[in-house]
Amino acid sequence: MTRTQLAILPVLVPLIGALLQPIAAVWTRRLASPLAALTAVTSASVAVVGVIEVMRRGTIRYAVGGWEPPWGIEIVLDPLSAYTLAVTALISAVSVLAVGAPVHRLYGDDAPVYYALVLLFVAAVHGMVVSGDLFNVFVFLEVSAISSYALIASGGGSALIAAFRYVVMGTIGASFYLLGVGCLYAITGTLNMADLHGRLPALTSSSVYHGGVAFLLVGLAVKMGLFPLHGWVPEAYGRAPSAAAAVVAAIGTKAAAYVVARLLFSVLPPTSAMGAVLLAAGSLAVLTGAVQAVRQVQPSRLLAFSSISQIGYIAIGLGLGGRGGLLAAYLLITGDAIAKAGLFLLLAQREGKPRAAISRASLPAFTAAALLGASVAGLPPTIGFFAKWQLLVAAWSAGHAWVIAVAIAGSLLALVYIYRFVAGFWAVTADDSAWWRRALIVAPLGLALGGVAAGLANAWLGALVAGAVRGGQ
Amino acid sequence: MTAYPYWIAIAIMCLGLHTMMAHRNLLKKAVGMTIFQTAIILFFLVMSIKRGATLPIVSAGVSDPAAYMNPLPHALMLTAIVVMVATSGVALAILVQLYARYGTLEEDAIAQQIAGEDVPAA
Numbered sequence: 143m144t145r146t147q148l149a150i151l152p153v154l155v156p157l158i159g160a161l162l163q164p165i166a167a168v169w170t171r172r173l174a175s176p177l178a179a180l181t182a183v184t185s186a187s188v189a190v191v192g193v194i195e196v197m198r199r200g201t202i203r204y205a206v207g208g209w210e211p212p213w214g215i216e217i218v219l220d221p222l223s224a225y226t227l228a229v230t231a232l233i234s235a236v237s238v239l240a241v242g243a244p245v246h247r248l249y250g251d252d253a254p255v256y257y258a259l260v261l262l263f264v265a266a267v268h269g270m271v272v273s274g275d276l277f278n279v280f281v282f283l284e285v286s287a288i289s290s291y292a293l294i295a296s297g298g299g300s301a302l303i304a305a306f307r308y309v310v311m312g313t314i315g316a317s318f319y320l321l322g323v324g325c326l327y328a329i330t331g332t333l334n335m336a337d338l339h340g341r342l343p344a345l346t347s348s349s350v351y352h353g354g355v356a357f358l359l360v361g362l363a364v365k366m367g368l369f370p371l372h373g374w375v376p377e378a379y380g381r382a383p384s385a386a387a388a389v390v391a392a393i394g395t396k397a398a399a400y401v402v403a404r405l406l407f408s409v410l411p412p413t414s415a416m417g418a419v420l421l422a423a424g425s426l427a428v429l430t431g432a433v434q435a436v437r438q439v440q441p442s443r444l445l446a447f448s449s450i451s452q453i454g455y456i457a458i459g460l461g462l463g464g465r466g467g468l469l470a471a472y473l474l475i476t477g478d479a480i481a482k483a484g485l486f487l488l489l490a491q492r493e494g495k496p497r498a499a500i501s502r503a504s505l506p507a508f509t510a511a512a513l514l515g516a517s518v519a520g521l522p523p524t525i526g527f528f529a530k531w532q533l534l535v536a537a538w539s540a541g542h543a544w545v546i547a548v549a550i551a552g553s554l555l556a557l558v559y560i561y562r563f564v565a566g567f568w569a570v571t572a573d574d575s576a577w578w579r580r581a582l583i584v585a586p587l588g589l590a591l592g593g594v595a596a597g598l599a600n601a602w603l604g605a606l607v608a609g610a611v612r613g614g615q
Numbered sequence: 616m617t618a619y620p621y622w623i624a625i626a627i628m629c630l631g632l633h634t635m636m637a638h639r640n641l642l643k644k645a646v647g648m649t650i651f652q653t654a655i656i657l658f659f660l661v662m663s664i665k666r667g668a669t670l671p672i673v674s675a676g677v678s679d680p681a682a683y684m685n686p687l688p689h690a691l692m693l694t695a696i697v698v699m700v701a702t703s704g705v706a707l708a709i710l711v712q713l714y715a716r717y718g719t720l721e722e723d724a725i726a727q728q729i730a731g732e733d734v735p736a737a
Contacts, residue, residue: 284698295709300729302713309706313648317655324659
């Protein structure tokens with residue numbers, strides 16, 4: 143194995159793992175869970191090795207099939223993509239390791255289907271993160287979307303209609319993105335991000351350029367569930383099985399947010415109009431998402447509306463721009479991915495159980511819920527606090543004082559809905575005694591502690607992301 | 616006038632988008648989705664058209680690259696068609712399940728039944 147292959151391995155490992163699932167299921171279905179765990183852990187290890195390698199020796203570029211860019215497809219593992227890749231790979235690995243019991247309870251003999259779809263989703267998200275080619279991003283965007291449609295629909299009943307509405311909205315989003323890619327290709331004749339970055343500044347007066355950028359951003363805004371294009375989120379994530387939401391809701395919309403960050407900072411020439419739109423949409427998302435979350439009675443819908451609100455914060459970070467805004471956006475992406483994976487895993491623990499079995503309070507579950515919730519609301523010492531602090535600093539230095547008011551209002555509302563969510567956790571049982579069932583509670587707790595550790599290590603993380611931002615530009 | 620194929624593609628696109636948004640029948644939404652995606656494929660293919668150019672296969676005596684049509688949009692759209700087929704497949708599979716469960720594909724009728732299911736659970 144050579145150094146350059148490190149860039150593509152985090153895509154290939156889960157992809158091969160997904161293909162192995164149905165093959166292994168031909169003779170035994172008991173292998174599904176261990177095989178998925180092995181795949182996820184391998185891809186996470188490769189991603190971590192990748193981030194260390196990139197930090198030590200610089201950006202890795204891999205030409206797929208030996209076709210040199212800009213003609214061929216390029217895979218780029220620079221500090222920004224390596225960091226995001228490591229975060230998503232670790233979170234998805236924790237989720238896959240932890241969902242064994244609920245997946246067994248919900249899917250029974252169909253567990254290999256669940257694992258195949260989750261691994262396919264993870265492979266596609268990794269592909270979106272490392273791809274250096276606009277059209278390639280579209281393909282991975284759709285592979286991840288198609289696997290999440292199927293995962294959400296696997297809830298049956300009302301989840302089916304939620305999944306269908308998501309298919310319709312998701313397809314509109316992807317098609318708009320594709321249309322935008324077409325517009326940029328028509329004026330530049332290239333799809334390679336680095337190549338586009340060099341050619342686009344000379345073309346900013348073209349109306350095709352402005353149309354193309356608008357299509358790209360509207361398409362991605364649908365995919366990241368940004369206000370006012372968030373209509374599909376509460377239904378899709380609220381009605382999906384929590385075992386599926388632990389992966390799909392945790393990293394799905396954030397991957398689209400990452401692509402927006404990539405476009406704004408590494409592809410498109412800087413413009414102020416885009417920032418203003420993202421700031422406005424993000425601020426409205428923070429407030430409407432949080433207000434709606436407070437009003438929910440169903441915990442999964444509450445988390446879905448919280449995601450809309452948190453995506454708003456990320457959009458504000460991207461809209462503020464500059465190194466500070468981008469740093470805040472990356473910390474927020476990390477923080478919310480950790481928090482949502484942990485909180486949905488907690489919900490997965492009691493899903494599909496009879497009401498009578500949910501009786502005894504579980505201290506670890508409560509602790510995990512409280513810590514993860516603190517991160518969502520932005521309380522120290524979690525990563526959520528440092529991410530939002532970073533956002534306030536960026537807003538202040540950019541001269542947008544009103545953004546600070548919006549962010550604080552969103553956090554106060556988050557305290558209310560997180561209190562309602564956590565209070566519900568006094569009623570969660572810990573009746574399973576087998577250690578592998580207890581792993582389910584260890585995972586959210588681990589994620590919660592990870593969130594705290596990331597919060598305490600925020601100076602290091604900040605330096606890493608700041609270095610990454612410099613490297614990415 | 617050379618831009619008119621683009622306008623045709625955009626007109627078909629709007630037709631598909633309208634079908635997806637306005638119709639209450641889920642199967643018609645799926646049909647609209649296919650029309651919408653096909654229009655985008657048409658949009659890309661129009662870009663590669665060049666009058667008087669030949670097929671993008673290297674042939675003896677033609678050394679000027681401008682004499683060939685651009686093969687890349689076609690290659691891209693082959694991939695996009697695969698994506699489209701997979702999306703339609705998942706959409707139709709969900710519709711089959713919905714019909715088996717609720718006995719209708721009218722969105723309002725299904726929403727009514729779901730509202731009925733949700734109330735006792737809450």
